[in-house]
Amino acid sequence: MTNRTLSALIFTLLLVFESSLPAMAIVQASGQDDPLLTIGGKSVDKDELIYMLSKGTKSEPGTTGMSRDEFDENLDLFINYKLKVREAEAQGLDQTEEFLREFESFRENLKAPFLIRNSLEEGELRKAYSRMQEIIRASHILLKFPPNASKEDSLIVLRMALKIEDEIKNGSSINDLAVEYSDDPSAQVNKGDLGYFTALQMVQPFEDAAYALQAGQVSDPVLTNFGYHIIKVQDRQPNPGQVHVSHILVRIDENAPTGEDIAKRKVADIYNEIQKENTIWEDIVKNYSEDPASSQKGGILPWFSVGSMIPEFEMAAFSLTEVGEVSPPVRTRYGYHILRLEDKRPVESFEALEESIRSRILRDSRSTMIQSQVMAIQKSRYNFDENEENVAKLRAELANTTKAGFSQALTAKGLTSDQLFLLQGKSYIAEDLADYMLEVEISLPSKSSVFDAWYDRFVAAVLNEAEESDLAANNKEYRMLLKEYRDGILLFSLMNEEVWQKGLLDSTAQRAYFEKNIQNYQWKGRSNAYIVKVLDLTQLDAARKALKDKPLSEELIASFESSYQSSNSLAYQTETGLIEHSEHPVLSKVDLNESYQELETNGHLHIVLMGEISPAGPKKFEETRGLVIRDYQEYLDESLVESLRKKYPISINPKAKEETFIALNQ
Structure with missing residues (x-):
């Protein structure tokens, strides 16, 4: 359910069920910060009404603002709404397990757009989509680290990468050097040529480096999890989008001495047959293609984009321009192909690709990078101050401790009160970490020590709590939205118990209401x-x-x-x-x-x-039961409002009321 939908729902509920409204007491304003009104001793700020009305009653361009009568009507509806929320709280509906579970679920969804992580993710999404408008052809040389590499080993690899970079910049061919030096196994076949690719098809550091280069430029050594890369961009072009092709495959018998020649002659004969008038492509495919996955389907392959197929096949597919156009035979490591273009389509809109891009970003190293950036911003914003000496001591003392024995080890070593860090002036100690470990059930990587793994997760959790508290305290839009959802859930719960279910299920009361109001149910x-x-x-x-x-x-x-x-x-x-x-x-x-x-x-x-x-x-009850239920529910709602107005004294601040009216008409 969207924010606007719930806001509309709340006011729809009110408009459907409220009708005649009795007068209420008006009290004199006592100060600038006085609430708009109080209901049963609980104050309601004018910002809440302004927020809800500004969402639910937008004026058309060129029309005047809200009239006095419209404002008074909406204020009465708002009071009835807050009366029901007040009653729901009095009945303890805000403490039930069902409410707490539902509200927590809403809160998780509501806070997401306001969090630091969301803005960083949005930036990465937009950057990835922007990069997807281009394709890059690049060659590279990969220099891997030896197993269990030391710092000195890493420096040796880096010096070698710098040497190769200089050779390329002095005129040597990166493709020749790739055959000689690259640890990428495919370099012996493709000479380091990776073909064309676009965003999200390479690991992030490689992609970042490639997109920073113009055609002909060579990168400094780029560090990834694979090792150091030297990258040379050969070409940059607009992204052609996606292509849909069918194909015929003729395989090469690698075990036959003349396998290459036989395949070449066969594919040439097939190509000549295709050129003949009245030839049916699907029949040729079925008779001659050696691709069992597609031969019985007219050779049709799934839609694909740049970077999805082997380079030779891909280049041939994207070079076709007219639907029905057939390519000359193309040699790949699978054999010889003849391609026919079935259709083309451009890169889809950002909205269409957004979820796909998000999913891919959250699965690769960008997710870790975003999390690191989030924590860095949070630490700066909320004055995070780590006690580095104590953290180092705890890391050493607890290096071999398991999760199950962590709390006991802290106590035995007298470390429970050791400070880990300060956050917004509050001190967090080792015992807090131990308590967190007992409360949270998660699986953490086994490579790192128990202390490091859980300490990092604990810091992240505390920082996230600080950010959410900051949102609730200082972000007015989030605070209002959260309150709107909370009160909306309570309103729904109360109405469901006191009006809807009672009106729907109590057949005896329905009949009594019908008989009392029989004049309204006449044929x-x-x-x-x-x-x-x-x-x-x-x-x-x-x-x-x-x-x-x-x-x-x-x-x-x-x-x-x-x-x-x-x-x-x-x-x-x-x-x-x-x-x-x-x-x-x-x-x-x-x-x-x-x-x-x-x-x-x-x-x-x-x-x-x-x-x-x-x-x-008169109608029979059975003939008009649906209408009776509706009317009876309206009666229950009117009775509920009437009883709540007697139960909870209502006071309105005239000064705040006038300020609210002016604010809504600015």
Whole structure:
């Protein structure tokens, strides 16, 4: 449910169920910061009403603001709303397990757009989408670290990377050097040429470096989890989007001495066959393609974008421009391909790709980077001050401690009161960390020590709590939104218990209400009638023949319906039943004493067969139960509001009321 939806829901509930409103006491304002009103001793700030009305009653451009009468009406609705929230609190509905669970779920969703992490994620999403507008072709040389590399080993690899960078910048071919030096196994085949790629297809440091280079430029050594890379961008182009192709594959028998020649001759013969007039592509594919996954489906492959296929195949696919165009044979490591273009489409909109981009970002190293940035900002904003000496001591003392034995080890070593850090002036000690470890059930990486793993998670949790507290205290929009949802849940709970379920399930009370208000549930004069609207005038005589001079009966209606439905179902529209004739567009114009009539109304000829006439009179309960339930629920709601107005004294601050009115009309 969106924020705007809930706001609309709350006011819809109020507008449906509130009607007449008694007068209330007006008290004199005593100061600038006085509340707008108090209900049963609890104050309500004017900002809350301004917030809700500004969301729910936006004026059209060029129209005047809210009138005095509209404002007073909305203020009364708001008071009724707050009365119900007040009663829900008095009944303890805000302490139930169901409420706490639902509100916590809402809070998790509501706070997300306001958090530091959200703005950083949004920045990464936009950056990734912006990069996706381009494709880059690059070559690289990878220098891996030896197993269990020392710091000196890493420096040796870095010096080698710098040496290779200098060679490339002095004119040496990166592709030749890739064959000689690269630890990427594919370099022996592709000479370090990675083909074209776009955003989110390489690890982040590699992508960042590549997108920072122009065509022809060479990077400094780039460190990733694989080692050091030297990158040279060969080309940059606008992203062509996605392509849809079908293909024919001719495989090469690597074990046959002439396997290459045989495959080459076969694919040439197939290509020549395709050029012939009246050749059917699907038949050629079925007869000759050696790709079992696609040969029986016309060679159709899934849609793909740049960076999804091997470079040779991809370049051939994207070079096709017209739907139906066929490529010359293309050699890849799988054999020879002939491609046909089925369709193309541009890069999709940001809105269409947003969730896909988000999912990919949260699965790669960017997620860790974002979390690091979030914590750095939080630490700065909330005055985080780590006691580095104590943390180092605890790390050493507890290096071999398990989670289960952590608290006991702290006590045994006398470390429970050792300070870990200060946050907003509050001290957090080792015992706080131990308590956190007992409360939280999570799996953490086994590579790091128990202290390091849990300490990092504890710091993150405390920082997140500080940010949320800061939001609730200082972000007015978030605070109002949170209160709106909280009160909305309470309103719904109270209405469900006191009005909706009671009105729906208490059949005895429904009947009593019905009998007491029987005057509201009256039939007007009704006629048993069969109305035939003639849509096809060529079928008028057939209808006359079937219906004229015959008494109205179920058998007659069934016979006529069956006949025209089977022969010409569009010739007529029919209506039958016991119908109040005074308001009916056709029956209000007929002579109630004539059994068969024809009359024209609303541009159509109607045939009407009249049966028994029933005079005006009271409805049976079963005939109007739905309307009775609705009315009874409205009655329960009015009674609830009336009782709450007696139970909780209401005081309005005239000065704050006027300030609210002015604020809503600015």
